[in-house]
Amino acid sequence: xxxxxxxxxxxxxxxxxxxxxxxxxxxxxxxxxxxxxxxxxxxxxxxxxxxxxxxxxxxxxxxxxxxxxxxxxxxxxxxxxxxxxxxxxxxxxxxxxxxxxxxxxxxxxxxxxxxxxxxxxxxxxxxxxxxxxxxxxxxxxxxxxxxxxxx
Amino acid sequence: xxxxxxxxxxxxxxxxxxxxxxxxxxxxxxxxxxxxxxxxxxxxxxxxxxxxxxxxxxxxxxxxxxxxxxxxxxxxxxxxxxxxxxxxxxxxxxxxxxxxxxxxxxxxxxxxxxxxxxxxxxxxxxxxxxxxxxxxxxxxxxxxxxxxxxx
Amino acid sequence: xxxxxxxxxxxxxxxxxxxxxxxxxxxxxxxxxxxxxxxxxxxxxxxxxxxxxxxxxxxxxxxxxxxxxxxxxxxxxxxxxxx
Amino acid sequence: xxxxxxxxxxxxxxxxxxxxxxxxxxxxxxxxxxxxxxxxxxxxxxxxxxxxxxxxxxxxxxxxxxxxxxxxxxxxxxxxxxx
Numbered sequence: 001x002x003x004x005x006x007x008x009x010x011x012x013x014x015x016x017x018x019x020x021x022x023x024x025x026x027x028x029x030x031x032x033x034x035x036x037x038x039x040x041x042x043x044x045x046x047x048x049x050x051x052x053x054x055x056x057x058x059x060x061x062x063x064x065x066x067x068x069x070x071x072x073x074x075x076x077x078x079x080x081x082x083x084x085x086x087x088x089x090x091x092x093x094x095x096x097x098x099x100x101x102x103x104x105x106x107x108x109x110x111x112x113x114x115x116x117x118x119x120x121x122x123x124x125x126x127x128x129x130x131x132x133x134x135x136x137x138x139x140x141x142x143x144x145x146x147x148x149x150x151x
Numbered sequence: 152x153x154x155x156x157x158x159x160x161x162x163x164x165x166x167x168x169x170x171x172x173x174x175x176x177x178x179x180x181x182x183x184x185x186x187x188x189x190x191x192x193x194x195x196x197x198x199x200x201x202x203x204x205x206x207x208x209x210x211x212x213x214x215x216x217x218x219x220x221x222x223x224x225x226x227x228x229x230x231x232x233x234x235x236x237x238x239x240x241x242x243x244x245x246x247x248x249x250x251x252x253x254x255x256x257x258x259x260x261x262x263x264x265x266x267x268x269x270x271x272x273x274x275x276x277x278x279x280x281x282x283x284x285x286x287x288x289x290x291x292x293x294x295x296x297x298x299x300x301x302x
Numbered sequence: 303x304x305x306x307x308x309x310x311x312x313x314x315x316x317x318x319x320x321x322x323x324x325x326x327x328x329x330x331x332x333x334x335x336x337x338x339x340x341x342x343x344x345x346x347x348x349x350x351x352x353x354x355x356x357x358x359x360x361x362x363x364x365x366x367x368x369x370x371x372x373x374x375x376x377x378x379x380x381x382x383x384x385x
Numbered sequence: 386x387x388x389x390x391x392x393x394x395x396x397x398x399x400x401x402x403x404x405x406x407x408x409x410x411x412x413x414x415x416x417x418x419x420x421x422x423x424x425x426x427x428x429x430x431x432x433x434x435x436x437x438x439x440x441x442x443x444x445x446x447x448x449x450x451x452x453x454x455x456x457x458x459x460x461x462x463x464x465x466x467x468x
Contacts, residue, residue, distance in 0.1 A: 010163055011162065011163045011166050011167070012161055012162045012163020012164065012166070013163065015162050015163070015183065016162070019185065019239075020239075021239070023186075023187060023188040023190070023238035023239050024187060024188070024189055024190070025185055025187065025239075026184065026185055026187035027182060027183065027184055027185065028182070028183045028185065029180075029181070029182050029183075029259075030180070030181050030182075030183075031178060031179070031180050031181075031252070031255070031256060032166065032178065032179045032181075033177065033178055033252070033385055034170065034176055034177055034178065034179065035174075036174060036175060036176065036177035036250060037174040037175070038175055038250070039174070039175070049384065050308060050309060050312075051384070052306070052308055052358070052361075052377060052379070054361055055358055055361035055377065058361050059361075080384060080385075087174035088170075088171075088172070088174050088176075091384075091385070092384070092385050099187060099189070101182070101184070101263065101267075101468075102290075102294065104182070105182060105259075105260050105263070108180075108256075109256050109260075112252065112256070112385060115384060115385045116252075116382075116384065116385040117382065118363075118382070119382060119384045119385070120308070120358070120377075120379065120382050120384070121382055121383065121384025121385070122308055122309035122379065122380065122382060122383050122384070123383045123384070124309070133309055133310045133380065133383075134383040135381075135383070136380070136381030136382065136383055137383075139253075140385075143253065184468055200467065201391060201392060201395075202467070203389070203391055203441070203444075203460060203462070205444055206441060206444035206460065209444050210444075231467065231468075242467075242468070243467070243468050252385075263468060266467060266468045267465075267467065267468040268465065269446075269465070270465060270467045270468065271391070271441070271460075271462065271465050271467070272465055272466065272467025272468070273391055273392035273462065273463065273465060273466050273467070274466045274467070275392070284392055284393045284463065284466075285466040286464075286466070287463070287464030287465065287466055288466075291468075
């Protein structure tokens, strides 16, 4: 399941719901991305996430379908927020449930790596020097490339 | 932090507490292990987890220290339950918080893999054929070996 | 054709979207970017470094040779930074 | 010496722990396992296949050559299955 929303989410409730009643599930892996403020010269007082409504949902659904094609998942969930967020706020939740620990862990890792490079979101940060657009990181592209070649 | 307990835990509360107030944290990875019942001939109505009090805490603390040595973690948490549990019940929670997504994900994976082979817990299952001790899986040993050789 | 701009491309061009009639001699993404660059200083500035401009046609990432047609939804944006 | 048994080793031996005086000629884990096997049919049965018996001395995993001394806490158990 995918959700793109302005509102915060409740991790415990989401993870409980993910595997609820399915007793074949042996493991639930999750990743939560938070707004980070490293302080000092890189002080970030807030960030705003912009996205491409329509394409975002399409890409997240494709990414989720690909994870389900590669691993035997009982359930998966991607929630991505947009709008203005402050340090410590939750941005994204990726969660996977599977009978097998390795499948849940690998699929979760795959989903967040792909989402970083394929989901049309853009961050701008509020800093002491004014607003600035976050630049894409080469490491994110490299992390994504690891999963190329058909799992 | 490590905890060995009979009681259930609240994932949302634990994950919130893990990174609370630390704005350098950009990602929280977690894995929850659940009691699984694959049904059919392998029907499991409950399992009982026995452990070695004293050594369990020692080993979990060593595993956690090793993860913190290998990756730049802001916080980590292992909660492992013992006693009688039913399908769908939570057994274990591993969670890691880091400024860096890759560190949080890798450390979480490492912790659950090591815990599977190094923490002195034993499961016995209640099945239609009576009680049986769960046997160790070669895959778990192989998964653990991947992390050998100093990170 | 509907054009959408995101992030600093939106900021530099000064609008989030516009409807344009595609010139007859523009057949693909490369041609569209070239034609847009000539529409004024804001476009020229926004599209100065095409190595950091990504394009989606009808909500799929495409390369520079991808065809464009009137009726398409074409989006221009920098490399994504979500997650 | 304090001996602890877990999982099916506890079940087969019939107790969770016992205090024993270490015979003078037992110096390491291998010697201890050999001596224990001779203490009766329950021990012999429990320790029949040593390939599935793990040993911890003072709460650390050890090999068969590890020394044992009176005063040690020695635990015998099958391969672990937690998590």
